[in-house]
Amino acid sequence: NAGVMQNPRHLVRRRGQEARLRCSPMKGHSHVYWYRQLPEEGLKFMVYLQKENIIDESGMPKERFSAEFPKEGPSILRIQQVVRGDSAAYFCASSLDRNTEAFFGQGTRLTVV
Amino acid sequence: QKEVEQNSGPLSVPEGAIASLNCTYSDRVSQSFFWYRQYSGKSPELIMSIYSNGDKEDGRFTAQLNKASQYVSLLIRDSQPSDSATYLCAVIYYGQNFVFGPGTRLSVLP
Numbered sequence: 001n002a003g004v005m006q007n008p009r010h011l012v013r014r015r016g017q018e019a020r021l022r023c024s025p026m027k028g029h030s031h032v033y034w035y036r037q038l039p040e041e042g043l044k045f046m047v048y049l050q051k052e053n054i055i056d057e058s059g060m061p062k063e064r065f066s067a068e069f070p071k072e073g074p075s076i077l078r079i080q081q082v083v084r085g086d087s088a089a090y091f092c093a094s095s096l097d098r099n100t101e102a103f104f105g106q107g108t109r110l111t112v113v
Numbered sequence: 114q115k116e117v118e119q120n121s122g123p124l125s126v127p128e129g130a131i132a133s134l135n136c137t138y139s140d141r142v143s144q145s146f147f148w149y150r151q152y153s154g155k156s157p158e159l160i161m162s163i164y165s166n167g168d169k170e171d172g173r174f175t176a177q178l179n180k181a182s183q184y185v186s187l188l189i190r191d192s193q194p195s196d197s198a199t200y201l202c203a204v205i206y207y208g209q210n211f212v213f214g215p216g217t218r219l220s221v222l223p
Contacts, residue, residue: 033210041215043157043201048210056210091156099145099205104156 002027004094005074006105013082013112021077021108025094032075033093033102034060034067043091049075082112115139115206117214122199125220132189134217136202139183145205146178146185150198151216157201161187192221 005024013019025032034046045059049069060067064082069075079086089109093102118137126132134148145164149157161176163169163185169176175188185204189196202214 035213043213045210045212093157093211098210101147101159101162102211103159104149107156 004029004092004103004105006090006092006108008108009106010109011111013110015083015112016081019079019082019086019110021079021090021092021110022074023077023092023094023105024074025092026103029094029096029103031095031098031102032069033095034075034077035091035093037089037091037107046077046090079110082110084112086110087112115204115209115212117202117204117212119200119202119214119217122216122218123220124217125222126192128192128194128221128223130192130221132192132196132219132221134187134189134200134202134219135184136186136204136214137184138204138206138212140204140206141180141183142207143180143204144207146176147203147211148174148176148185148187149201149203149213151201152198160200189219192219194221194223197221 030051032049035043047060047067048056064080066078089107091107093104095102120135148161151157163176163178173190177186199216199218201216
């Protein structure tokens with residue numbers, strides 16, 4: 001029973017490029033959460049999705065960031081025209097339903113150069 | 114967004130002692146509470162979930178929930194150096210998603 005899978009584990013992008021981060025939830029899980037974490041800081045909520053729907057995107061910047069969770073395939077967090085301040089660890093978590101425990105993937109470390 | 118607060122660290126305890134980590138939240142309607150452990154450079158790992166008042170034990174870990182006082186705590190008995198990590202409290206507020214506290218860094222000294 002595979003856990004939450006994120007890829008790539010490390011991603012380097014030049015300023016102005018696009019970054020695509022993928023998250024495959026645990027089998028049977030239809031709820032996905034994305035968080036960002038800067039070094040030595042806490043987890044900052046970005047977006048919560050359920051299959052084909054964005055439930056809460058209150059933590060996501062209005063510009064350059066978007067997320068989706070299609071009926072088939074992984075959830076995608078997309079960052080357009082990356083800037084140095086986007087460098088962080090991005091974690092995805094999935095849960096069976098809204099009020100139960102969530103399990104995290106290993107994260108994607110994004111570095112913008 | 115509602116907040117989750119944790120006692121500021123770092124918290125240092127000697128090996129074999131009991132480590133006590135506390136967390137407070139702001140909504141009595143909340144139903145779901147979780148403790149995660151995060152080692153430096155790694156992703157958060159679920160340790161305990163607790164949904165009703167009282168204590169829940171799992172090995173050396175005990176979670177305690179008091180909804181009237183709006184706090185949840187984590188006790189680690191017989192602390193080991195391998196327990197040194199940041200511990201994150203998470204709450205699911207009604208109508209919201211997981212809200213994480215800032216974390217408490219624990220150091221267990223050999």
